[in-house]
Amino acid sequence: MVTSRTTTSGTATSATPGGAATASFEPHDHAHCAEDARASVEAACAARGLRLTPARSFVLDELLASHRAMTAYELLDALAAAGMPSQPPVVYRALEFLVSNGFAHRIERLGAFAACTCGPQASGTAHRAAFLICRDCRHVAETAMSRPPRSLAEMAGAAGFAIERVVIEAEGLCARCRDAAQ
Amino acid sequence: MVTSRTTTSGTATSATPGGAATASFEPHDHAHCAEDARASVEAACAARGLRLTPARSFVLDELLASHRAMTAYELLDALAAAGMPSQPPVVYRALEFLVSNGFAHRIERLGAFAACTCGPQASGTAHRAAFLICRDCRHVAETAMSRPPRSLAEMAGAAGFAIERVVIEAEGLCARCRDAAQ
DNA sequence: CATGAACTGTTATAAAGTAACAATGGTCAC
DNA sequence: GTGACCATTGTTACTTTATAACAGTTCATG
Ligand SMILES: [Zn+2]
Ligand SMILES: [Zn+2]
Ligand SMILES: [Zn+2]
Ligand SMILES: [Zn+2]
Numbered sequence: 001m002v003t004s005r006t007t008t009s010g011t012a013t014s015a016t017p018g019g020a021a022t023a024s025f026e027p028h029d030h031a032h033c034a035e036d037a038r039a040s041v042e043a044a045c046a047a048r049g050l051r052l053t054p055a056r057s058f059v060l061d062e063l064l065a066s067h068r069a070m071t072a073y074e075l076l077d078a079l080a081a082a083g084m085p086s087q088p089p090v091v092y093r094a095l096e097f098l099v100s101n102g103f104a105h106r107i108e109r110l111g112a113f114a115a116c117t118c119g120p121q122a123s124g125t126a127h128r129a130a131f132l133i134c135r136d137c138r139h140v141a142e143t144a145m146s147r148p149p150r151s152l153a154e155m156a157g158a159a160g161f162a163i164e165r166v167v168i169e170a171e172g173l174c175a176r177c178r179d180a181a182q
Numbered sequence: 183m184v185t186s187r188t189t190t191s192g193t194a195t196s197a198t199p200g201g202a203a204t205a206s207f208e209p210h211d212h213a214h215c216a217e218d219a220r221a222s223v224e225a226a227c228a229a230r231g232l233r234l235t236p237a238r239s240f241v242l243d244e245l246l247a248s249h250r251a252m253t254a255y256e257l258l259d260a261l262a263a264a265g266m267p268s269q270p271p272v273v274y275r276a277l278e279f280l281v282s283n284g285f286a287h288r289i290e291r292l293g294a295f296a297a298c299t300c301g302p303q304a305s306g307t308a309h310r311a312a313f314l315i316c317r318d319c320r321h322v323a324e325t326a327m328s329r330p331p332r333s334l335a336e337m338a339g340a341a342g343f344a345i346e347r348v349v350i351e352a353e354g355l356c357a358r359c360r361d362a363a364q
Numbered sequence: 365c366a367t368g369a370a371c372t373g374t375t376a377t378a379a380a381g382t383a384a385c386a387a388t389g390g391t392c393a394c
Numbered sequence: 395g396t397g398a399c400c401a402t403t404g405t406t407a408c409t410t411t412a413t414a415a416c417a418g419t420t421c422a423t424g
Contacts, residue, residue, distance in 0.1 A: 023337070025341040025342070025343060026340075026341055051390095051402080053402070053403085055402095071379080071380075072379095072380065073379070073380070085403080085404060087405060088380085089381095089403090090404080092380095108290040108351070111379085111380060111381090111411095130334050132334065132337060132341070134343070141337060141343070143333050143334065143337050144333075145333065148352055149327070149331055149350065151326075151327065152314065152325065152350065152352050155205070155314060155325050156314055158205065158208075159207040159208055159314070159323065159356070160356070161207060161352075161355070161356050161357065162360060163352045163353075163354040164354040164355065165352070165353045165354070167290065167291055167349060167350070167351040168334065168349070169290070169349040170330055170334050170343075170345045170347070170348045170349075171345070171348075171349070172343055172346040173343070174342070174343050175341060178344060233370080233371080235371070235372085237371095237372080253410080254411065255411070269373070270411085270412070271373085271413080272373080272374095274411095274412065274413075275372085293380095293410085293412090
């Protein structure tokens with residue numbers, strides 16, 4: 001679980017355990033953040049009889065190294081650099097494992113992947129989340145989404161449409177990148 | 183503008199002009215629906231000095247032929263079948279024109295494109311929308327989204343993140359496809 | 365007509381994702 | 395143990411999606 005340090009300003013949601021509004025864009029002790037996330041994935045795997053094999057473990061660590069969304073081929077390059085097998089299916093299978101078990105998310109807007117920062121309470125099951133995505137540095141922040149926006153739910157109800165998954169991704173510029181652009 | 187026929191049941195949003203909750207999944211006079219949409223694009227182009235060139239016009243008609251999201255390469259095949267130039271840039275340029283002017287939308291989840299059904303009030307400018315996407319038949323329904331969901335806006339505010347665009351896409355099964363699957 | 369801006373035609377290539385199948389390796393019934 | 399089974403791996407080949415680059419054309423406007 002990410003150590004969430006809410007700012008003094010603004011209407012930030014509180015860092016209640018379980019609420020999980022983590023602030024990847026704000027300064028934090030990331031080494032600790034990554035260690036905790038890794039530990040919670042290991043715990044979830046142990047609890048559910050999942051195997052965190054070398055390729056899966058490597059891809060997870062690579063994603064946890066920052067809050068930047070990475071493409072499958074960036075991960076593949078990292079695998080190759082580490083001397084591990086690096087054909088596309090290797091990384092897509094690892095990602096399939098991580099995503100389907102809720103340890104990572106696919107960012108549709110980028111065709112890229114980011115480690116989950118929801119913490120242990122959500123680990124082990126694919127869950128709903130919404131994302132803030134910086135179009136410049138590709139860093140990603142995640143927040144839990146309880147249920148589909150009302151207008152969508154209403155439309156679905158009227159049409160007899162069964163919603164199974166909702167993608168919510170906000171693209172923009174993070175504070176750091178905005179400053180860097182003067 | 184699409185002739186919106188709200189069902190008698192449910193909590194459907196009303197078909198107020200400007201509200202634009204169109205029901206692509208419900209039976210409607212689609213020939214009329216496509217003609218109207220086409221006319222409103224032509225009007226917007228005339229009003230804003232945009233050129234609806236043959237390739238753009240063809241791609242628009244192809245998208246308007248149904249509410250199914252189409253990939254760039256499906257459109258390319260249609261161009262080829264019509265004896266028009268059919269290299270990838272042809273269709274990507276047409277789509278860039280249609281999307282940036284708000285006449286079509288990219289469905290991120292599918293890497294595909296659908297004509298806009300928001301009607302004339304929104305035509306001519308890229309606008310916010312949320313989508314219902316059938317994972318089976320790929321038909322798409324669009325509804326206007328006023329502003330980002332609150333939890334995202336709060337998170338963005340706390341982090342100093344400037345949201346520029348929000349992707350909201352709900353994937354699931356439409357009524358017809360659910361019935362077809364027994 | 366000259367000029368520039370927008371658009372077209374074309375070649376080539378990059379980036380993202382999947383199908384298929386033989387081989388390996390744990391786990392469990394017996 | 396050992397055979398059967400299932401998940402996982404290694405690998406080849408391929409498909410789908412998207413963009414770079416650049417020469418040529420069209421068209422409104424001065
Ligand atoms: Zn962190
Ligand atoms: Zn940034
Ligand atoms: Zn229609
Ligand atoms: Zn359907």
